[in-house]
Amino acid sequence: MRAEVIHTSVRRGLDGGTGFAVAARTGGMPRVLVESVSALSGLTEAWSGASDWDRTLRATRAVSMPAGVQWVASVIRPSGMDHTGRGNRLAHHRVLDADEVERCDPAQLLCDHERWMASFSGEPRELDVPAPLPGAQATSGAANAWKSAFGDAGVAAEMLERAFQSGVGAWIVLPAGVDRLQLLREMVALLPPANRWKRGWSTRPLRPSADPVPVICVVDEREPEVQKAPVNAAWMLRPRSGEAPRASEALLRRAREGAEPAAPKPVEPLRAATVSWAPPARLEAAAPGHASRGGSPDVMSVADASQETNPIRVELEVPLRRGSSIFWRVMKTVLWLGVAVMLCAVALWLFRGQGT
Amino acid sequence: MHGIPIFEPARDLVRRLHCPHCWQGFAPSDALFVSEDPRLLGDPVAGADEPLRFLPSRFDLTGAAIDPEGARCTRLACPRCRQEFPRAMLEVPASIVSVVGAPGAGKSHLLASAAWSLRREGVRLGIEMTDAEPRLNARLHEAENLLFASADPQRAVKLAKTETAGGGGYRAVRLDGRDETVPVPFIFAVRSHGVQRAERLLVLYDNAGEHFMPGADDAMRPVTRHLGRSEGVVFVLDPTQDPGFRRAAGLPEGNAVTSRQDLVLAEMASRIRHHRGRRTDEACDVPLVIAMAKADLWAKAAGVSLHEEPYEGGGISAARLRAAHQACMALAQRGSPEFVAALRAAFGRVLMVPCSSLGAAGEVDGVRPAQIQPRWAAAPFVAAFEWLPGGRLEGLQP
Numbered sequence: 169m170r171a172e173v174i175h176t177s178v179r180r181g182l183d184g185g186t187g188f189a190v191a192a193r194t195g196g197m198p199r200v201l202v203e204s205v206s207a208l209s210g211l212t213e214a215w216s217g218a219s220d221w222d223r224t225l226r227a228t229r230a231v232s233m234p235a236g237v238q239w240v241a242s243v244i245r246p247s248g249m250d251h252t253g254r255g256n257r258l259a260h261h262r263v264l265d266a267d268e269v270e271r272c273d274p275a276q277l278l279c280d281h282e283r284w285m286a287s288f289s290g291e292p293r294e295l296d297v298p299a300p301l302p303g304a305q306a307t308s309g310a311a312n313a314w315k316s317a318f319g320d321a322g323v324a325a326e327m328l329e330r331a332f333q334s335g336v337g338a339w340i341v342l343p344a345g346v347d348r349l350q351l352l353r354e355m356v357a358l359l360p361p362a363n364r365w366k367r368g369w370s371t372r373p374l375r376p377s378a379d380p381v382p383v384i385c386v387v388d389e390r391e392p393e394v395q396k397a398p399v400n401a402a403w404m405l406r407p408r409s410g411e412a413p414r415a416s417e418a419l420l421r422r423a424r425e426g427a428e429p430a431a432p433k434p435v436e437p438l439r440a441a442t443v444s445w446a447p448p449a450r451l452e453a454a455a456p457g458h459a460s461r462g463g464s465p466d467v468m469s470v471a472d473a474s475q476e477t478n479p480i481r482v483e484l485e486v487p488l489r490r491g492s493s494i495f496w497r498v499m500k501t502v503l504w505l506g507v508a509v510m511l512c513a514v515a516l517w518l519f520r521g522q523g524t
Numbered sequence: 525m526h527g528i529p530i531f532e533p534a535r536d537l538v539r540r541l542h543c544p545h546c547w548q549g550f551a552p553s554d555a556l557f558v559s560e561d562p563r564l565l566g567d568p569v570a571g572a573d574e575p576l577r578f579l580p581s582r583f584d585l586t587g588a589a590i591d592p593e594g595a596r597c598t599r600l601a602c603p604r605c606r607q608e609f610p611r612a613m614l615e616v617p618a619s620i621v622s623v624v625g626a627p628g629a630g631k632s633h634l635l636a637s638a639a640w641s642l643r644r645e646g647v648r649l650g651i652e653m654t655d656a657e658p659r660l661n662a663r664l665h666e667a668e669n670l671l672f673a674s675a676d677p678q679r680a681v682k683l684a685k686t687e688t689a690g691g692g693g694y695r696a697v698r699l700d701g702r703d704e705t706v707p708v709p710f711i712f713a714v715r716s717h718g719v720q721r722a723e724r725l726l727v728l729y730d731n732a733g734e735h736f737m738p739g740a741d742d743a744m745r746p747v748t749r750h751l752g753r754s755e756g757v758v759f760v761l762d763p764t765q766d767p768g769f770r771r772a773a774g775l776p777e778g779n780a781v782t783s784r785q786d787l788v789l790a791e792m793a794s795r796i797r798h799h800r801g802r803r804t805d806e807a808c809d810v811p812l813v814i815a816m817a818k819a820d821l822w823a824k825a826a827g828v829s830l831h832e833e834p835y836e837g838g839g840i841s842a843a844r845l846r847a848a849h850q851a852c853m854a855l856a857q858r859g860s861p862e863f864v865a866a867l868r869a870a871f872g873r874v875l876m877v878p879c880s881s882l883g884a885a886g887e888v889d890g891v892r893p894a895q896i897q898p899r900w901a902a903a904p905f906v907a908a909f910e911w912l913p914g915g916r917l918e919g920l921q922p
Contacts, residue, residue: 177627177685179781186783187627187734188688207745210689213666252628252781254685336572376572378698397573400562 171197171263172298174288175209177250182292187250194263195294201238201263204231209259211244212372215390220246222388226278226349227370230381237380239264239365241277243284260285262298269365273304275356278369279349304361310426311354317346322413324355325423329415330405332367337382338403339373341389352386358422376403537614543602544609544618544727545695545706546746547753552614554579556601561593569697570606577601605697605706610657610725612713618725621908622750625760626788627733628781630817632683633881634760635710635730636667637901647717650839650916651906656711656725663692664710664730671882674893682890686732693730694747705745707731714909716916717838726909738791751792752799756908759792760815761785763822763859772859773822786866793870807872811911814867815904816852819878826855828878830899840906842920845875852876875911875920877904 171194181189183202188209193202208231214223224245230237240261247258262283264272277283311324331338340355342348348371356364368374368383373393376382387394397404413420537552556577564576580589580597589597601608625631642653655661670681687693694705707729715723727750734740735748751757763769765783770776796808823830828851834844853876857864867874883897910917 185734185737185740187737188685188732189734207689210687212687213684213692250685252685253682254628255682256685336566375696377696378568378572398562398565398575400565401573402565403572 325415326413558599559591677894680890769859
């Protein structure tokens with residue numbers, strides 16, 4: 169369903185309560201959805217001296233609902249003082265329906281400043297069902313802002329590929345002063361449209377978690393959360409300058425030249441074996457590139473999302489190779505021969521002495 | 525002849541403790557250790573960004589656990605929610621004191637002011653207070669620094685409104701396949717002067733006021749369930765949010781914020797009964813300190829002198845507290861009889877303590893640290909602590 173929720177500090181909330189409460193929402197929204205979306209409204213403290221722009225959290229996140237996963241795009245920003253004279257924030261959430269998810273670009277949606285409320289005034293109220301979001305705009309595809317920031321647009325490809333491989337999300341830690349939103353936009357544009365909603369995206373750090381859809385966060389290096397995180401945290405990716413970026417050829421070309429996303433590769437017949445997830449006892453288990461034992465997911469491939477890395481349940485993909493097929497045939501023959509020899513031995517033992 | 529000290533002397537451990545995050549009871553031997561080796565990152569309950577928690581099978585001579593990669597570990601975690609708690613909880617009994625109040629009542633300001641006062645003037649107040657684990661009280665340190673240790677005391681500052689989720693006040697954990705939010709407490713090691721009582725840990729919670737509103741307590745966000753375990757409650761009452769009280773105290777009506785704090789009190793009493801399995805008509809047996817905030821605005825009308833603090837002879841004075849209680853109760857009876865009725869219906873032991881976290885009214889852009897002069901800010905917490913069994917005020921009947 170398409171819906172909106174405005175969550176901020178008000179004298180009286182639409183559904184009761186005071187202080188942080190739902191100030192406005194689309195009429196007819198299920199209570200459980202309102203509560204789940206409202207729970208996404210927190211805004212963590214940023215570094216000392218951060219501007220309101222820096223403190224604003226723009227994110228797309230998947231919420232698990234009884235009926236399935238629901239996508240929510242949010243812009244949460246400081247919003248002056250509330251009625252008690254304390255610092256307030258305003259969370260504007262947009263619940264997307266399946267058609268919109270298919271059509272839209274998450275980064276373009278977050279960048280559309282006209283769409284997001286900056287302050288709330290008036291009485292708590294119910295809102296109309298929002299108009300459908302327009303489809304994604306075509307982009308050149310080249311990561312020019314990344315080139316300006318790091319000297320090589322291919323850095324965007326490397327960061328994207330590494331972040332995409334993490335089963336718990338990733339923080340791409342950027343130096344102070346770069347336009348994170350623009351970098352995010354260009355990075356998402358490198359993906360084929362079908363893959364852009366296979367991950368959540370954020371401009372402020374969100375805790376890495378084993379949620380069904382991990383979130384890739386493009387964050388400022390001054391964030392207190394970044395400062396507190398372990399230095400070697402596997403989910404923290406820092407662009408390296410001066411080194412040739414390592415990523416797939418198609419993705420590098422797309423980042424540097426703006427070429428169209430590569431056509432999907434012909435998919436080999438696969439046999440899936442299910443491996444239950446175990447708590448990560450070592451870093452490698454949660455580290456990017458190690459979440460899937462079947463190899464790194466190809467960010468340019470538009471194969472079915474269900475075959476992708478899942479941190480809870482890992483679908484191990486085992487291609488049916490010719491070599492392994494011959495091996496199984498030989499094994500079967502050996503087995504049957506063994507059974508025949510056994511039968512002969514039993515028959516000889518039963519009829520021993522009858523010939524004399 | 526003295527032997528060579530090879531082993532550390534044995535420590536006396538408590539027989540059972542309760543996690544300060546999820547209130548699960550467990551024996552010290554069930555406590556998990558937090559791994560220190562950087563390769564052991566990611567815990568299935570605490571989160572992918574947390575070090576692995578484990579039940580150790582190897583220890584060194586000092587009693588520290590050895591993690592699977594061979595690193596020495598001393599930090600402890602709850603076996604259920606796997607959140608860290610101070611090691612002192614294994615050795616010293618802990619007392620939970622819940623801090624409750626309507627949104628905007630001033631809980632965070634009062635906690636910051638009280639903590640600052642207790643750190644600086646512990647000897648005069650009769651209580652020595654230190655962080656049981658400084659890292660876990662970081663959020664409170666930030667508030668204290670902002671209000672009392674600002675580099676530019678003339679620049680207005682303001683504490684952010686306490687978030688209802690996320691931020692430093694709550695942690696999300698994955699229990700039995702579902703996400704649950706648990707609160708992050710402030711834990712202090714406290715010792716009172718002049719009485720023969722061992723050190724005790726004081727566990728305080730700074731919830732958002734929204735969590736105390738009716739219907740805000742559920743299984744996914746059981747963030748106020750400390751009420752079921754608390755040995756004392758500090759209810760922060762903001763009299764200026766009550767129109768009747770404002771009239772009784774002679775405060776201008778204006779465009780003041782109003783809220784029904786009697787409903788918050790009734791909801792709190794209801795949760796205390798539910799979580800302790802008590803009858804609905806039974807009075808709560810937990811001692812309740814009503815911290816009547818913003819007293820700098822109304823103390824004169826109540827006949828309370830905030831300049832005369834309730835301490836004498838290196839400790840809290842029961843006589844002064846009783847006098848202040850009677851003055852506050854009289855004003856509350858005149859201004860907000862419905863609140864007093866709710867109070868008497870639900871609690872057997874109540875003490876009203878006036879207090880002012882800042883001692884000065886804030887301005888539009890916040891409050892200037894140079895103007896902050898807390899009055900009686902620590903008194904509600906000192907009173908609550910001394911009202912616990914073995915304290916100076918044990919047996920006090922205001």
